Amino acid sequence: MDAVKNTNITIIGVPLHYGANRKGVDLGPDAIRGANLHDRLEALGYSIEDAGDLQVNRLLQPAAQDEKLKYMNEIARVDQALCDTVSEEMGKGRFPLVLGGDHSIAIGTIKGVLRHVKRLGVIWFDAHTDVNTHETTDSGNIHGMSLAALLGYGHDDLTSIGGSGLKLLPENIVIIGARSIDPGERAFLKAKGIKVFTMHDIDRNGMKQVMEEALDIVSNGTDGVHLSLDLDGMDPSDAPGVSTPVSGGLSYRESHFAMELLFERNLLVSAEIVEVNPMLDQHNKTAVAAVELIGSAFGERIL
Numbered sequence: 001m002d003a004v005k006n007t008n009i010t011i012i013g014v015p016l017h018y019g020a021n022r023k024g025v026d027l028g029p030d031a032i033r034g035a036n037l038h039d040r041l042e043a044l045g046y047s048i049e050d051a052g053d054l055q056v057n058r059l060l061q062p063a064a065q066d067e068k069l070k071y072m073n074e075i076a077r078v079d080q081a082l083c084d085t086v087s088e089e090m091g092k093g094r095f096p097l098v099l100g101g102d103h104s105i106a107i108g109t110i111k112g113v114l115r116h117v118k119r120l121g122v123i124w125f126d127a128h129t130d131v132n133t134h135e136t137t138d139s140g141n142i143h144g145m146s147l148a149a150l151l152g153y154g155h156d157d158l159t160s161i162g163g164s165g166l167k168l169l170p171e172n173i174v175i176i177g178a179r180s181i182d183p184g185e186r187a188f189l190k191a192k193g194i195k196v197f198t199m200h201d202i203d204r205n206g207m208k209q210v211m212e213e214a215l216d217i218v219s220n221g222t223d224g225v226h227l228s229l230d231l232d233g234m235d236p237s238d239a240p241g242v243s244t245p246v247s248g249g250l251s252y253r254e255s256h257f258a259m260e261l262l263f264e265r266n267l268l269v270s271a272e273i274v275e276v277n278p279m280l281d282q283h284n285k286t287a288v289a290a291v292e293l294i295g296s297a298f299g300e301r302i303l
């Protein structure tokens with residue numbers, strides 16, 4: 001148990017659903033805590049602090065002012081607060097483990113990490129690629145725009161969170177598990193040269209080869225790696241409680257194996273679990289799967 005550099009973890013909950021425009025994802029942090037995250041990590045030898053949940057205005061019934069950027073004001077406010085909290089924890093030398101909430105929270109998490117790790121690699125585990133902007137989106141849902149915003153594309157109120165100077169570089173990102181990509185996203189990914197390991201690639205080459213290649217990319221010329229774990233990357237039969245399920249996803253074993261290989265490389269500096277929606281789940285199965293995957297990413301082994 002020494003392949004994650006930092007054994008002091010701070011859990012930060014973000015009960016935000018506005019980016020998915022669907023109720024239930026805001027209940028994710030409690031569902032994940034209820035699946036025994038704390039004890040599981042403690043059993044692996046980590047020292048855990050739970051910072052509780054960030055305050056999200058859940059009584060708000062805002063009209064979705066801009067149809068192409070739904071609920072942007074509240075999302076940007078929460079992401080800024082999250083960026084500050086993550087940065088503060090990292091300043092204390094702790095590992096931030098953020099519990100969402102929808103995937104728009106990645107903007108806040110990763111901007112906070114970028115304050116400390118300038119050259120950051122990212123593993124974006126997802127059925128989607130989240131590189132829309134208000135100009136390409138069909139849904140107007142900001143959880144589909146977070147990765148673009150982190151690369152510096154999209155509305156100023158999203159790209160400027162934590163300071164516009166903080167950016168991810170396309171060559172330091174890999175997306176794993178993609179199978180639902182919008183036309184505008186396809187063009188963006190090609191133009192920026194972002195490495196996407198689609199389900200086709202995983203079918204063809206297997207998770208071992210895909211993860212080895214992915215880990216080489218995110219560790220090359222970087223000072224640490226962030227894991228952005230969108231549970232809809234898994235197949236809906238194993239993770240039904242997500243806001244935007246897509247069939248044909250990563251199996252339970254493929255997902256675990258990916259996390260086990262990640263742990264072996266000793267790269268992680270931060271992580272987040274997003275899109276768990278207990279209102280759509282069966283017996284908290286998706287939150288349990290999330291906690292099990294985090295277990296594997298932090299060193300749990302079968303034997």
Ligand SMILES: NC(=[NH2+])NCCC[C@H](N)C(=O)O
Nearest residue numbers: 103128132139141143144244
């Ligand atoms: N983080 C997610 N679950 N994103 C889903 C995005 C779906 C679709 N591409 C959109 O932009 O609306």
Ligand SMILES: [Mn+2]
Nearest residue numbers: 103126130230
């Ligand atoms: Mn996503």
Ligand SMILES: [Mn+2]
Nearest residue numbers: 127128230232
């Ligand atoms: Mn997704």
